[in-house]
Amino acid sequence: MTTSEPAGRPRIFLVEDHAVFRAGVRAELGDAVELVGEADEAAAAVELISERLPDVVLLDVHLPGGGGHAVLRGVLPHHPEVQFLALSVSDAPEDVIDVIRAGARGYITKTVSGAELLQAVYRVAAGDAVFSPRLAGFVLDSFAQVGGPAPGLDPELDQLSPREREVLRLIARGYTYKEVGRDLGISAKTVESHVSSVLRKLQLSTRHELTRWATDRRLV
Amino acid sequence: MWVRIGFVLLAIASGVMVLVYALAWLLIPMEGSNENIYSRVVCDRRGIRTVAGILIPLMIAVQFITSSLHVPFVGFLGWPTFLALGVVILIWRNADEPEKAFIDNDLVPLLGADTQDGKGRRWLIARVVVGLLIGAGGIALLVEGHTTVAALKPIGGAALVIAASVVIFGPWWLSLVRDLITERQARALAEERAQMAAHVHDSVLQTLALIQRASDDPQQVVRLARAQERELRAWLFEDRLPGTIGEEATMLAEGVGLLQRQVEADHGIAVQLVMVGDCPLDDALRALLDAAREATVNAAKWSGEDQVSLYAEVEVDTVMLYVRDRGRGFDPDAVPEDRQGIAHSIRARVARFGGSAVVRSAPGEGAEVQLCMPRRERVK
Numbered sequence: 290m291t292t293s294e295p296a297g298r299p300r301i302f303l304v305e306d307h308a309v310f311r312a313g314v315r316a317e318l319g320d321a322v323e324l325v326g327e328a329d330e331a332a333a334a335v336e337l338i339s340e341r342l343p344d345v346v347l348l349d350v351h352l353p354g355g356g357g358h359a360v361l362r363g364v365l366p367h368h369p370e371v372q373f374l375a376l377s378v379s380d381a382p383e384d385v386i387d388v389i390r391a392g393a394r395g396y397i398t399k400t401v402s403g404a405e406l407l408q409a410v411y412r413v414a415a416g417d418a419v420f421s422p423r424l425a426g427f428v429l430d431s432f433a434q435v436g437g438p439a440p441g442l443d444p445e446l447d448q449l450s451p452r453e454r455e456v457l458r459l460i461a462r463g464y465t466y467k468e469v470g471r472d473l474g475i476s477a478k479t480v481e482s483h484v485s486s487v488l489r490k491l492q493l494s495t496r497h498e499l500t501r502w503a504t505d506r507r508l509v
Numbered sequence: 510m511w512v513r514i515g516f517v518l519l520a521i522a523s524g525v526m527v528l529v530y531a532l533a534w535l536l537i538p539m540e541g542s543n544e545n546i547y548s549r550v551v552c553d554r555r556g557i558r559t560v561a562g563i564l565i566p567l568m569i570a571v572q573f574i575t576s577s578l579h580v581p582f583v584g585f586l587g588w589p590t591f592l593a594l595g596v597v598i599l600i601w602r603n604a605d606e607p608e609k610a611f612i613d614n615d616l617v618p619l620l621g622a623d624t625q626d627g628k629g630r631r632w633l634i635a636r637v638v639v640g641l642l643i644g645a646g647g648i649a650l651l652v653e654g655h656t657t658v659a660a661l662k663p664i665g666g667a668a669l670v671i672a673a674s675v676v677i678f679g680p681w682w683l684s685l686v687r688d689l690i691t692e693r694q695a696r697a698l699a700e701e702r703a704q705m706a707a708h709v710h711d712s713v714l715q716t717l718a719l720i721q722r723a724s725d726d727p728q729q730v731v732r733l734a735r736a737q738e739r740e741l742r743a744w745l746f747e748d749r750l751p752g753t754i755g756e757e758a759t760m761l762a763e764g765v766g767l768l769q770r771q772v773e774a775d776h777g778i779a780v781q782l783v784m785v786g787d788c789p790l791d792d793a794l795r796a797l798l799d800a801a802r803e804a805t806v807n808a809a810k811w812s813g814e815d816q817v818s819l820y821a822e823v824e825v826d827t828v829m830l831y832v833r834d835r836g837r838g839f840d841p842d843a844v845p846e847d848r849q850g851i852a853h854s855i856r857a858r859v860a861r862f863g864g865s866a867v868v869r870s871a872p873g874e875g876a877e878v879q880l881c882m883p884r885r886e887r888v889k
Binding site for chain 1: 738742746779781783784785786818820822831833835877
């Protein structure tokens with residue numbers, strides 16, 4: 290994976306309701322980051338994050354008191370500079386898409402290694418998006434359901450470009466950004482900009498298909 | 510007059526409730542058994558014969574006596590009485606233990622046999638006395654009704670008889686229904702707990718035991734923990750019981766998930782699965798899955814890595830499947846004999862159904878097997 294280490298140690302805030310997992314993350318990140326606080330439920334998290342303004346918030350998708358997206362909706366309107374990285378053990382796509390749409394800059398599963406977690410934290414701290422293969426799959430799946438843009442909606446936001454689709458597919462296949470770039474003959478930076486653009490579409494798209502897709506998946 | 514109508518309405522209301530309750534008791538099977546009392550009663554031929562053999566002659570005798578005494582209404586009431594008696598005997602014969610306990614606990618207090626405290630006893634006596642008075646009044650009216658032309662009298666009498674039974678039995682019915690509701694709730698809760706306990710025992714506890722036994726083999730511990738994690742997740746989030754997807758996978762996503770779990774369990778490698786879209790499985794797609802499994806197992810055996818990526822996407826007219834590892838890789842043009850055989854089996858498998866397989870690898874670069882299968886049945 291490409292490493293873009295920021296100048297100083299990123300300031301991290303951890304929102305997670307399992308004490309055991311919090312301890313695990315603390316141990317794995319170690320001295321590479323500065324841990325500025327922890328919270329185990331949504332309301333306290335919003336308050337503390339707004340007060341301490343960390344670089345990156347590691348956010349559990351499932352939280353008592355409203356879930357991860359409640360934290361995002363509480364913090365982002367006032368402090369858009371705070372970056373969020375979603376963490377989850379849950380495989381439910383609608384929950385993951387939900388926090389991404391609420392403004393998280395990436396999603397990784399809780400089973401990642403310490404090194405991968407650190408990579409993701411650095412990347413999010415640098416303002417980049419972190420697409421795990423699983424998230425890439427969810428996004429492809431959510432955009433694949435439509436034959437064409439629904440009438441009355443912005444086609445720019447409702448569809449992925451062929452290039453974006455290619456990039457997501459390679460990420461879903463387990464390629465790193467660097468490997469994706471090599472495979473497509475583009476730079477890792479261009480890959481990153483495609484991914485960010487997908488993230489933007491996902492967050493801005495108002496098409497009802499996304500909702501319908503999530504509902505369909507819930508029923509499956 | 511209004512009082513009578515009130516009594517009739519009351520009787521009908523509570524009478525219907527009791528009837529419904531009785532029917533439910535007869536027809537709804539007990540927890541854990543798949544037949545109800547009714548079906549057991551109907552199947553109990555010997556019981557029916559015995560009861561009929563005793564009751565029918567007895568009833569005929571009673572009929573004779575009553576008709577010779579010129580009190581026809583007793584004979585008229587005799588039929589249903591004997592029928593009811595027979596049914597009650599049959600139910601008792603066929604009730605199983607919990608039902609017998611139920612009858613013991615609820616029917617015996619009805620007779621006042623075990624009402625120990627004075628207040629309860631006084632209340633019971635008062636109830637029975639009032640009931641008997643109203644009942645007697647009703648019967649008197651009925652008897653009278655046969656000699657007069659007033660059409661309302663027999664009806665009023667019947668209403669009084671029913672009202673009498675309501676006064677006597679009403680509170681008991683109420684407590685019965687209340688008990689039944691609380692009992693149902695308790696039973697549902699207990700059942701859920703039992704199911705949960707059974708599952709946790711079969712999966713989690715077994716795995717924990719295995720992990721303790723294999724505590725000196727970290728790789729085995731990781732493999733067990735991973736397999737258990739998959740299974741629990743499937744149970745919690747996808748509502749699937751472990752082992753139920755088995756051979757009868759009918760959808761591609763199910764089949765790929767099964768493949769993932771099996772390879773993880775058998776080869777101690779993490780299979781990172783990403784699935785886009787889904788479609789029904791046919792023979793061609795089963796062949797594709799077999800080839801993918803072969804490729805995944807290869808990666809587990811040869812790559813030297815502990816993780817392999819599996820990506821499947823359903824497109825309009827093809828299904829694409831990629832198996833990728835970041836392991837030591839190899840030169841596809843210079844592979845040893847036995848491995849070429851394996852690559853061959855992957856290729857031959859999908860080629861039989863018009864699919865294709867491409868192996869991309871170079872030493873030190875990992876390996877990727879790209880599988881493609883045209884779809885027969887397209888999405889509408």
